[in-house]
Amino acid sequence: MPVQVSSDRVAAVRAFNRFFTRHIGVLREGLLHSEFTLTESRVLDELAHHGDRPSAALCRDLGLDRGYLSRIVAKFENAGLVGKVPCASDGRTKLLHLTQHGRSVYAPLDQRSRDEVGEMLAPLDEAQQLRLLDAMQTIGELLGSNAAPSGMKYAQPFVLRAHRAGDMEWIARRHGEVYATQHGWDASFEQLVGHICAEFARHFDPALEHCWIAEMAGQAVGSIAVARSDEAGVAKLRLLLVEEAARGHGLGSHLVDECHRFARAAGYRKMRLWTTDQQKSARQIYQGKGYVLVAQQPVHAFGQAMVDETWECDL
Missing domain, CATH: 1.10.10.10 (Winged helix-like DNA-binding domain superfamily/Winged helix DNA-binding domain)
Structure with a gap:
C-alpha cells in the first residue's frame, strides 16, 4: 500500500x-x-x-x-x-x-x-566534501531502485580522498593480511609494501605523485598511488588494493582511471606497474585499461613460486 x-x-x-x-x-x-x-x-x-x-x-x-x-x-x-x-x-x-x-x-x-x-x-573542506558525497549516495540508494535505468547504478557506493597520516601503515598491513588470506603469501610481502609506502611518504612530491584512499560508509576499503620513476615521463602505478567487501562496484577500475587522469595532468606519457601472474583480478583490470605485458620472470617470492610481470600503458 x-x-x-x-x-x-x-x-x-x-x-x-x-x-x-x-x-x-x-x-x-x-x-x-x-x-x-x-x-x-x-x-x-x-x-x-x-x-x-x-x-x-x-x-x-x-x-x-x-x-x-x-x-x-x-x-x-x-x-x-x-x-x-x-x-x-x-x-x-x-x-x-x-x-x-x-x-x-x-x-x-x-x-x-x-x-x-x-x-x-x-x-568545502575534506569532511564537508565527504558529507556531500555521502548525502548524494543516500539519495541514489533511496531513489535508484525505482528511478535508475535497469542495469545502471545511480551513484557509486564509495568516495575517494587523498592519503593522510596513518594511511600508509593501513595500506601495508592490509596488503599483508589480504594476500596472506587469499594467496598464502608470507610476511615478507607486507614488509615489501611497507618499504614502498615508507619511500613514497619520505620523498612525496604532490605535483608528480598522489595516493588515493577509497572509503565506504567511512571505512577504508581500497588504495592506489601514482609514483615517480627513474625514467623521465614514466610514472609507476602502485599500491592497488580493493577489499573483498568493496568488490563488484567497479572500484578497482575507478582507482586506475583516477591514476591515469592525474598522470596525464602531471605530464606523464606512460604508466608502468609490477604485478604477478597470481593477481588475476588486477591483471584483468590492467588489460582492460590498455596495459600490455612487456617483461616477465619466474621467481620464488613471499613463500610462493610465481612469475614477476611488468606492464606498461601509453597515456
Whole structure:
C-alpha cells in the first residue's frame, strides 16, 4: 500500500530540485556555455564513456522518446559528430558511434564539467566534501531502485580522498593480511609494501605523485598511488588494493582511471606497474585499461613460486 506523502514534504523536494538545477546550471540555454542542450550533452556523454550504443539502449537509459532521440542523432550526423556502425554480433543492428570529430568536440565539454564540479567542491573542506558525497549516495540508494535505468547504478557506493597520516601503515598491513588470506603469501610481502609506502611518504612530491584512499560508509576499503620513476615521463602505478567487501562496484577500475587522469595532468606519457601472474583480478583490470605485458620472470617470492610481470600503458 502506497505511503501517504504530506504536501510539505512534496514542497521540500520541489524546492531542492529548483535549488539544485539552478546551482548546477542546467537551466542555461546552452549547457556548459556550449551550443548543446542538457539532453544533447547527455547523449554525447553516454557515447563517449560507454562506447557504441544502439538507439533503443540510449532511449531506455536516458528516458528519452524514440522520436526525440532520432532528431538529436540526425542533428549530430549532419554535424559529423555521430555515425552508425554495424554491431559485431549482429550485422543487421546499427550502433551509434561517436566520431573522432565528435570526441574532439566533446572533450572540452567534459573538461568544463569537471572544472565546474571542482569549483563547486573547492570551498568545502575534506569532511564537508565527504558529507556531500555521502548525502548524494543516500539519495541514489533511496531513489535508484525505482528511478535508475535497469542495469545502471545511480551513484557509486564509495568516495575517494587523498592519503593522510596513518594511511600508509593501513595500506601495508592490509596488503599483508589480504594476500596472506587469499594467496598464502608470507610476511615478507607486507614488509615489501611497507618499504614502498615508507619511500613514497619520505620523498612525496604532490605535483608528480598522489595516493588515493577509497572509503565506504567511512571505512577504508581500497588504495592506489601514482609514483615517480627513474625514467623521465614514466610514472609507476602502485599500491592497488580493493577489499573483498568493496568488490563488484567497479572500484578497482575507478582507482586506475583516477591514476591515469592525474598522470596525464602531471605530464606523464606512460604508466608502468609490477604485478604477478597470481593477481588475476588486477591483471584483468590492467588489460582492460590498455596495459600490455612487456617483461616477465619466474621467481620464488613471499613463500610462493610465481612469475614477476611488468606492464606498461601509453597515456
